[in-house]
Amino acid sequence: MQITIVGLGSSDYEQLPMGVYKKLKEAKKVFVRTMDHPVLAELQKEGLRFESFDEVYEKHDAFQPVYEEIVEHLVEAAKDGQVVYAVPGHPLVAEQTVQMLIEAEKQGKVQISIEGGQSFLDAIFTALKIDPIEGFQLLDGTSFSIHDVNMRCHVLIAQVYDQFSASEVKLKLMEKYRDDYPVTVITGAGSSNEQLQTVPLYELDQTVELNNLTTVYVPPVKSDLDALKDWTTFRRIIATLRGPNGCPWDRKQTHESLKKYLIEEVHEFLAAVDEKDDFGMVEELGDILLQVFLHAQIGEDEGYFNLEEVLESISGKMIRRHPHVFGDISVKDADEVVLNWEEIKKKEKGKQEESLLKGEYRPGSSLQTSYNYQKKAASVGFDWPDAAGAIKKFEEEWQEFRNELEKGTNDTILDEFGDVLFTLVNIARFYKISPEEAMIHANEKFAKRFRFVEEQVRKSGKSFEDFTLEQLDEFWNEAKQLEKE
Numbered sequence: 001m002q003i004t005i006v007g008l009g010s011s012d013y014e015q016l017p018m019g020v021y022k023k024l025k026e027a028k029k030v031f032v033r034t035m036d037h038p039v040l041a042e043l044q045k046e047g048l049r050f051e052s053f054d055e056v057y058e059k060h061d062a063f064q065p066v067y068e069e070i071v072e073h074l075v076e077a078a079k080d081g082q083v084v085y086a087v088p089g090h091p092l093v094a095e096q097t098v099q100m101l102i103e104a105e106k107q108g109k110v111q112i113s114i115e116g117g118q119s120f121l122d123a124i125f126t127a128l129k130i131d132p133i134e135g136f137q138l139l140d141g142t143s144f145s146i147h148d149v150n151m152r153c154h155v156l157i158a159q160v161y162d163q164f165s166a167s168e169v170k171l172k173l174m175e176k177y178r179d180d181y182p183v184t185v186i187t188g189a190g191s192s193n194e195q196l197q198t199v200p201l202y203e204l205d206q207t208v209e210l211n212n213l214t215t216v217y218v219p220p221v222k223s224d225l226d227a228l229k230d231w232t233t234f235r236r237i238i239a240t241l242r243g244p245n246g247c248p249w250d251r252k253q254t255h256e257s258l259k260k261y262l263i264e265e266v267h268e269f270l271a272a273v274d275e276k277d278d279f280g281m282v283e284e285l286g287d288i289l290l291q292v293f294l295h296a297q298i299g300e301d302e303g304y305f306n307l308e309e310v311l312e313s314i315s316g317k318m319i320r321r322h323p324h325v326f327g328d329i330s331v332k333d334a335d336e337v338v339l340n341w342e343e344i345k346k347k348e349k350g351k352q353e354e355s356l357l358k359g360e361y362r363p364g365s366s367l368q369t370s371y372n373y374q375k376k377a378a379s380v381g382f383d384w385p386d387a388a389g390a391i392k393k394f395e396e397e398w399q400e401f402r403n404e405l406e407k408g409t410n411d412t413i414l415d416e417f418g419d420v421l422f423t424l425v426n427i428a429r430f431y432k433i434s435p436e437e438a439m440i441h442a443n444e445k446f447a448k449r450f451r452f453v454e455e456q457v458r459k460s461g462k463s464f465e466d467f468t469l470e471q472l473d474e475f476w477n478e479a480k481q482l483e484k485e
Helices: 018-026 037-046 052-061 063-078 094-104 122-127 163-173 229-241 247-253 255-274 276-301 307-320 334-349 368-380 386-407 409-428 435-460 469-484
Strands: 002-007 030-031 083-087 111-115 136-139 154-158 182-187 195-200 212-220
Touching: 002 018, 002 063, 002 163, 018 083, 018 111, 030 063, 052 063, 052 469, 063 083, 063 094, 083 094, 094 111, 122 154, 122 182, 122 212, 163 212, 229 247, 229 276, 255 276, 255 435, 276 307, 368 409, 368 435, 386 409, 435 469
Parallel strands: 002 083, 002 111, 030 083, 136 154
Antiparallel strands: 154 212, 182 195, 182 212
């Protein structure tokens, strides 16, 4: 059960290695992945015969089942004797079927040997006159994701063989690159029919001739303005702002001085969510990312941590605490996910020697602190069985507050009012309402309506003192009515 895999090279008959030529001439049975290669036509003129898998491509709508069927057929054919399998280029460069045969060998299904074949990469580097030591990527045009692309490298995209595949590649690249970014289409690199054509990205699937010997080249970006969608660019910008010749304001910031800005940006994002403002959300999420990257850069500047450690921490946590996704644990619903999360969290922290409330205090929000405290206490059973108990407690605290208003001191009134707010937060928790978010929404609603009242007062040419509360309240109700409309 022996399969010998040879490469047909990247171009025409004259470039075919002599060793591969002899192997093909001597072989009794030669399979080729596709007949669409210039070398095979010449070899057929010499009387060589091949069995191709072109028909397999016609049977399937995706490449994976094509490759699986080819490998299955080759393994079966090898049971009757040694076979030769010829592929374009070099067997170990952009050949999925070869990788699958290597895996089959590891499983003991077949023995393989790989012999010769010139990679198309050498010819392309020569045609483009680029040095791969500067950094390059080789991507499969049928399966790559834009998240795989390093915009600072020479990017080569193989298997762009027709207009449809070129269109798919174009659309993916346009997620990061500007529409008119120059790309070069190389066909038949190293052959006498070698062609290079540089076009703007948006024309990739419109003006060039494509076939099985086509590779798309995307040159590295030279300007940060061409790579604004790249994470590396943003990190460089932050490092520059914090650097010796950067911005005085950014350079003087500390973790402590930035706290208020992070809180402000989060609130502004929540406001954009409430307004269903997609463009606003994009902008505000960017502002939040700015705060995250600034804190990470400060950590790196001070030698305590860097962005990679932040990513490692959260990525590891997500994998560990989602065993139902990344492991073999099963869950029935979102509630069970939360229970598992808390249990895993306890195991990670080890024996509980400190208060459950440690780490739940939020200096920027008393409402959120109250919510966190109550949620943590509820996790160990210190909670009402249902919302009715929390509502009854609120009514009790409200009456106590009213009593203190009549006969209490400033201190006791303050104390009882705090209890009222605390029970309201507890009610919010039972109904899965974020008290912080609710308060933000209430503040925004008040500000919007009050601005309307101010506008009506200005239009009247009078001042607030000239209106009664009832008249101002009419303006307020008018604002409410306009919101409904």
